[in-house]
Amino acid sequence: MYYIVSIAILITMALALTRALLGPSVYDRVLAVNMFGTKTTLLLSVIAFLYGRPDFLDLALTYALINFIGVLAVLEFFQSRSIRRANNRVDGS
Amino acid sequence: MDSAIDVLSWILLALGGGFVFVGGLGALRLPNFYTRMHAASLTDSMASILILVGIMLQAGWSLAAIKLLAILAFLLLTGPTASYALANSALLSGLKPGNSADESTEN
Amino acid sequence: MELMELLGLYNYWAFAVVLMTGLYAVITKGNLIKKLLGLSIFQSAVFLLYITMDKVDGGTAPIIQEGVPDQIYSNPLPQVLILTAIVVGISTTALGLAIVVRIKESYGTIEEHEIQILDRDS
């Protein structure tokens, strides 16, 4: 059963990667990265049990905790970019 | 009793696998960014609940179950937050939600 | 068995392709950040090679379990080398990025050929 779940997750990872490669907007790619992160968390939990070493759940826990820092960094990146552009417009006029 | 828990956990895992797959399909096939995000984020949360609870039933009362609970709690907190942040930055830079297929280009 | 032999080499093939993809980015791309990305891909390929070598059939991660006497463990040595190398890798990449940022501030560009033109003109 773990195998079936892992295979479903792996196929979904491939689908998410396809979305990341196709785009078309940059946000689609960020979405794909975020999806990929959740899928990796689930895959690592499942494989930890598949291997019979549940003490390796620490790894999935790491991803669950810090994976969304990347998305927040993207939000901050776009926000400061739009502020900068607005400032440049004010300076230029 | 044990076999009942086993059956329940297999059902949850199978459902979770199904949700994961449907979410991936939605993220690939739906026509524009906001619909894709809708598909991905909702199924992400649902599949996380189903799969992690399924494994938790297998683990029984142990440190592993508590860790799984923590993973689930953090995923449920961070997943929707990440979706919010993403939708917000998309909206900020002028990607309009609409029902038409994707017309946006790389920016 | 033949198939398993070939699958057992797949990791090394993936290593070769990823390594050369990184090298290609380093030698052809003119953008300095792209070069650094290529360099970090190259680096990751080397990590992959080392970690591939640590696997033993039927083994598990080298954290000794009590009450399992005949457990086979994978090789800890490559893991130690790569564990430290990952952290060193991000620090050196950051150093590279810092240099790129300074180049951008001095030259106004991070494209290699434009920098060369500016250097020749001055």
Next chain:
Amino acid sequence: MVILFAVFLLTLLVLTAVAIVRTENLFVAVMLTGIFSLLMAANFFVLDAADVALTEAAIGAGITTVLFLGALALTAEHEKSVSSGRWLSMGVVIVTTLVLIYATFDKPRLGDPQAPVHLHVAPWYLEQTPEIIGIPNVVTAVLGSFRGYDTLGEVFVVFTACIGVLFILSGRRGRHLPSNGMASSSTDQGLRHHLIPRVVGRLLIPFIVLFGFYVQFHGEYGPGGGFQAGAIVAAGIILYALLEGETQALKAVPRPALMGMIIGGAMLYGAVGIAGIALGGNFLDYSVLADNPVTGQQIGILLIELGVGIAVCGALLSIFHAFAAREPS
């Protein structure tokens, strides 16, 4: 069966690497690097390297993306495509790939127990660790004790790289740039106006730091250790900086404290080594630190892991602040 998972993951890895090199939008390339790192971590885990996977997770999930985005904000987002000598280099690369693949046919296959790597010192480490050091995680034992010199060197490489970044970036910015006090105040507000990320992020920061400490002090018994813990704690504080603005994060952990962490961590490592000499042993020989050699080894590993954790955390945070404090031209 799991080997098939590995094959699948590796195929995705190769595709991602090719896509990173092909795309001309650097922002997209950085996002794909995130996927690349996730795939690497999953691969490491499948190949039984839990400690390495944890390191890749701690570094790749947040810090790499944040650093590259910081550098992109200061430089440019698009690359200009120039194709000079592209076919020649493509040819060279393909030929080298084929040569490398040809060479792999002489390699022992994946997981072969008779491979030369598994016959030399590795069995000795696995056998002797429970007796000499008495901790379950052999990776930590080799890292901290058997190959302590190596790790000392790596810590000083991180230290040196961090000093390099600070030298290059912390000076005054380029002379031709107008200093705009208004811009700095308006861009450095973090995500203060986004209520949801702010609330959730602030809720998570204590857990991230706590988990970092768990990884630090549980490293002898499970996957973990100083390198991972330093990166995780640094990620937590970087999250604070993203949410509240960089100046606010500097109030929480000021620059002198960061300097103290980098130097103090590296010095702690060195001091443990010198304490070994002072007590009559060799440099980095922990057996003399306590009456019982096994306890001495454990104390030594605990202390040097602490030094590594502090130094790595300080170095990564200083690097982050060096990039974040700079104004784009």
